[in-house]
Structures are given as structure tokens and as C-alpha cells.
Amino acid sequence: MSGQSASRFKGRYAEQYDRYLVPMFFAPYAEVLADRVKALGPQSVLETAAGSGVVTQALRQKLPTGVAITATDLNQQMIDLAQTKPGISNVTWQQADATTLPFPDASFDVVGCQFGVMFFPDKSAASREASRVLRRGGHYLFAVWDDWMEMPTAPLGIAAKVVGNILDRDPRSLMNPPYYDEPTIRADLAAANFVNVVIERISLPVKATARDAAVATVHGSLIRPVIEEMAPERLDEATDAVEQALRPNLRAGGIIGTTTAILVAAEPRKT
Numbered sequence: 001m002s003g004q005s006a007s008r009f010k011g012r013y014a015e016q017y018d019r020y021l022v023p024m025f026f027a028p029y030a031e032v033l034a035d036r037v038k039a040l041g042p043q044s045v046l047e048t049a050a051g052s053g054v055v056t057q058a059l060r061q062k063l064p065t066g067v068a069i070t071a072t073d074l075n076q077q078m079i080d081l082a083q084t085k086p087g088i089s090n091v092t093w094q095q096a097d098a099t100t101l102p103f104p105d106a107s108f109d110v111v112g113c114q115f116g117v118m119f120f121p122d123k124s125a126a127s128r129e130a131s132r133v134l135r136r137g138g139h140y141l142f143a144v145w146d147d148w149m150e151m152p153t154a155p156l157g158i159a160a161k162v163v164g165n166i167l168d169r170d171p172r173s174l175m176n177p178p179y180y181d182e183p184t185i186r187a188d189l190a191a192a193n194f195v196n197v198v199i200e201r202i203s204l205p206v207k208a209t210a211r212d213a214a215v216a217t218v219h220g221s222l223i224r225p226v227i228e229e230m231a232p233e234r235l236d237e238a239t240d241a242v243e244q245a246l247r248p249n250l251r252a253g254g255i256i257g258t259t260t261a262i263l264v265a266a267e268p269r270k271t
Helices: 003-012 014-039 054-062 076-082 123-133 155-167 182-191 210-219 223-230 232-249
Strands: 044-047 068-073 091-095 108-114 134-145 194-207 255-268
Touching (some): 014 134, 014 194, 014 210, 014 255, 044 054, 054 108, 068 076, 123 182, 155 210, 155 223, 210 223, 210 255, 223 232, 232 255
Antiparallel strands (some): 194 255
């Protein structure tokens, strides 16, 4: 994806992303991440790349009201959208770059991030910043997507293959940058002074109709700006084609596929 397409996605498509993609793919994992944070018993939490606030909502609902939550994102339009959500009271919002956080050393007990780390241009810098702002005994928790090409029933992976064929593009170019190699993740964290790194894979079902999943993946993801850049007249065609490809996956209970996320937990080295 070109830089121009990515910029357009962050701007024009914030609402589509929030409307379609978040409920179907991100909300279930937000509950998992918030539960993990709650189990740590923090008094202050920093969320980076908070997007439209799905994890922020889960944190605010699950954590005691006295726990201070600071939510940040590089994109002000995402923050503006998140602040309209119900159930996000008592949260401090701030535009910030995760690779150069505007907070003093040792400010937080937990730093969390869901499906944002893979977009950071300098992941090592983001890890160093997380380590810097964590207090002694703190925790860094983040989730990234596993390899979409290894998730045979994941609607986004299927959509990328279908649209990639229509546009004659590599399907991987229509999805988030890869950041699922465990040795790389461990090396980045070690270089940022983290220890006790725990990496686990969690798979959750996707519940949707074939049409809703097609609209979510084509209209609410990075796929849409690429279509509009290369062949805008084929948007409806692509959506219909993805719907047809997804129909055979529909199962009892409305489950249309499964996604897999990698959950990473680490602690800053004691000094």
C-alpha cells in the first residue's frame, strides 16, 4: 500500500473501520487484553494506538474507577471518534506517537496495545519507549495478528486473496505489515530491556453473515483505499466476489471463520 493510500485510510475510512471491522474482528480480543490487564491490578494504564477505542472501552468497564487510563493514538480523527463512544468516561486522551511518547520515565504500571505494533515504523523504538515509561514491576502487553495466509478461514485473508486476484496484486500487500515472527519479537523486546517475555497464540471465531463479513473486510480495511486507488469502479464487484468466496465457510451459530492473534507479555528489566 502506498503512503497516500494509508493516509486516506486513516482519515476518510476511520468510520468504516470502526463500523465494520472493529465489532467483528477487534472487539473479542479487546476483552481478552482487558482481562489480562485487570489481572495485573494496575493503578495507571497507558494504551498506545488506541484507534477508535474498543480496548479503551473494555478497560474502563473492567478496571476500578480509580485506575487512571491514558489512551493515545497518532491519528486525531480516531481519537475524536473514540471520544464519542459510550462508557469511556474518566479517560485521558492524547495524540501521541508510540515511538516518541510524551510522558516522563516510570509513569505507568501497564502499557497495552492491540493490533497497532505492526504498523509502527520503528518497532524497536516503540518497545524502548514502552520500557522507559513503565514503572519497576510494570508490564507491557500487546496483541498482533498472526500470519493471515496461515488462517484458512479468516475472512480478511480470504478477502485479500480474492481482491488480490481481481487487482493482480500480492494479497499480503492488502493487509497489515507482518509482525508475527517470534524470534524477531523476542529480539526487539530484549533490545528494549524487557525480560520474562511470554508469547501465546489465541484463536477466536468470527460471527457474521457472508455479506457482513465481505463488507467489513473490503470496506473497513486497508483493502478499500487500494481498490479506490487502482480501480474504484470495481469496489462493488470486489465486495460481491468476497461474499461468494465466504459463503461456503458459514457454519452453525453464524460462525464464518476463525482468526488468530499473538498475545505478547513482557516486563522491563529491574535496575
